[in-house]
Amino acid sequence: MKLMLIVPPNTLEERYGSLSGIGTLYPPLGLAYLAAYAEEKGHEVKVIDSEAEGYGYEDINKIAKKFEPDLVGMSTYCTTLNKAYRVAENLKKIIDVKVVLGGAQATLEPEKTLSNKNIDFVIYGEGEKSLGELMEVLNGDVKEFSKVKGLVYKNSKGEIKVNKKRELIKDLDEIPLPARHHFPMNLYHSSANLRGKRTLNIMTSRGCPYQCTYCAGSLIFGTNFRFVSTDKVIEEIKQMRDEYKIDSIQFYDETFTVNRKRVIELCDKMIKDKLNLTWSCFTRVNLVDKELLKKMKDAGCYLIFYGFESGVQRLLNMINKGITLEQSLKAVKMTHEVGIETWGSFILGLPSETKEETKETIEFALKLNPTFIQFPIAIPFPGTKMHEQALQHGKLKEDWDNFTAWDEVVYVTKGRSEKELKEAVKNAYKKFYLRPSYIINRMKSIYKLPIKNSFALAKAAFLTFIK
Incomplete structure (x- = not known):
């Protein structure tokens, strides 16, 4: 066919x-x-x-x-x-x-x-x-x-029939390597691109044991963490390096460090094979420690994306994040101490979030002080637990074309307004990126760090939210 x-x-x-x-x-x-x-x-x-x-x-x-x-x-x-x-x-x-x-x-x-x-x-x-x-x-x-x-x-009568759910693939090594040769590989790029270098993505696991209310990942790939064997991951990385001349990779796994032993094994293999690639990943603040971070740094990790989501413990509990504010502070401190940059994400406008709690989150973000930050607006995607929470606590638009976390407000919790929420996001970016201390530190590090667009997010935030 x-x-x-x-x-x-x-x-x-x-x-x-x-x-x-x-x-x-x-x-x-x-x-x-x-x-x-x-x-x-x-x-x-x-x-x-x-x-x-x-x-x-x-x-x-x-x-x-x-x-x-x-x-x-x-x-x-x-x-x-x-x-x-x-x-x-x-x-x-x-x-x-x-x-x-x-x-x-x-x-x-x-x-x-x-x-x-x-x-x-x-x-x-x-x-x-x-x-x-x-x-x-x-x-x-x-x-x-x-x-x-x-x-x-x-069926023949036009009736919709839903078949039984398919079992998850237990052994991900059964799946052949992604057919990247069918895609225009020269046209892809990363938002955190390396200075003069080329970055591509790779996924080495599926499933997430955590069930945050805003995430649909576990509904697709399940809660059982499954991963590709280390040898096959190395094979794919080498293929990407040789065929597409990459110098950096982004691990697109939902939570890269779920299996600590596996990450150490993979890092050891990357070091042994002298891949000489820099890389970034996504993970949780409760799944890192100093020893692990050092190993990741030695293997080429230069940036970790953390989902902090809120600076209010009540809201973290409500979205079932399973972390504490102290864990976030400790994770960022350890990550920076070993020489790895951090990119943090805070969701503003969560169901039942008050105006004062939004301010608390912004203040916590300043205290946390990750290298880069983003403040997406809450999107209660259909089918997620947050969608149910949103309907209980506010008004939700149903125009899916506008379900983007960056500009459009599709949900407003009770007691808040769309205008006020947009102003809060603008204020968050302004407070974070226009701090004199932040600007000075970026100026000091821009020539030392392997990141091409150290100021790119700050510039975009300024032009978008602050002007």
Whole structure:
């Protein structure tokens, strides 16, 4: 069969709003894994990354008409769902093709996602095996869609049927390396790019044992932490280094240090093989210690992204973050002491958050003093626990095209206003990045640190929120 995987038309401006100048654009690893899996099963694959290529709907139509796919797949989140619907509608006017949607939005609301007349199937949860089996059924004489786990489809009467959930893939080594060769690799970049260097992303684990109310990750990949073997991770890193001439990588794992022993093993292997790459990762403040951080630093780690989320313990408990303010302070202190930079994130406008608590969070951010910081506005994504909390404590817009954490306010808790919340975000950036001490420290370190755009976030924050 001929499979076409499409990233719907989207721009960095639409994704990041006024912060698009520092927005990350990485190859979509979910589609890269699907492409690799389909190729391994003998199918012909074509990928269109409209966001990277700058393609519009007509461009997609022209490419699809020439390729003539049997099946089109798109991975969607709430802000791109309507665009995926439009792509499907356009394609069905010019070619005879089936369309399947997957990804976060399809997993969170599978039946609602399939209700659009131009969508034939939805895959929820991990997609590789479900997509493979769907293609087998489509390629066969008997269309027994009911046997494909993780699939949502319409029967002969047009009724929506939801099949049993597919078991998570236990051994991630079973999945072939992402088919990056199908993507325009020269067009991708990181928001924390290295000075004169090239950074790409890699995912070495799936699942997160933590269940923060705002996160949809565990709904897709489960709460059972599974990881790729160290040897296969090193193989992929070397492939990326040799084929795409990278000097730095970003580990896209949701929580990189869940398994401490595994991280140390991987770091030791990176040091032994003399990869000489710098890297960054995402993790939690309660999952680091001084010894581990030193090992990570020795292996090339230069930046850790921490989700602090709030400076109010009540709110941390409400969103089920599972950390304390003291743990955040200790983690940042240890990280800086070993010479690793920190990038922190605080969510403003959480359900039931008062105006005074927003101020407390901003003050805590100043006390914490990470190297870089961001203040996204709370987004209660459909299907998450926070969505339920939001409906209890305030008003929530349903225009998914605007569900971006940077510019648009889609939720306002009781007693607050959209205008006041936007002003709070502006004030937060102003207080953090325009401190004389911060500016002086950045000036001192800009030539010592391997970060190209040390001032990029500060500049974007100034132009966006402060001017």
